[in-house]
Amino acid sequence: MADAIHHGGRAALKRGGFPAEGAAKHDWASRIAPRMDPSANASPSFQKLRDALLRLTTGPRAAGEGA
Known part of the structure; x- marks a missing residue:
């Protein structure tokens, strides 16, 4: 991802x-x-x-347990 969106790419980040x-x-x-949209991933x-x-x-909280 760094190579696609960061100026200088991954190499520049590694130098930093x-x-x-x-x-x-x-x-x-x-x-x-x-x-x-997490449901569409x-x-x-x-x-x-x-x-x-x-x-x-x-989990339990939805059922009213473990507050």
């Missing part, structure tokens, strides 16, 4: 070290998330993550 990579990823996530690994998070957030 871990803080630069982390900052870029944070920026991308902040920009991508509002445009993303076709990635099997994303679907697995999404479903696990939904179970964690709607």
Whole structure:
């Protein structure tokens, strides 16, 4: 992804070290998330993550348990 959207690509991020990579990823996530429809994401690994998070957030509490 860095090669497609970051000036200088992955090589430029690597030269900047871990803080630069982390900052870029944070920026991308902040920009991508509002445009993303989790229910329409076709990635099997994303679907697995999404479903696990939904179970964690709607599990017992949805049934009125474990407040």
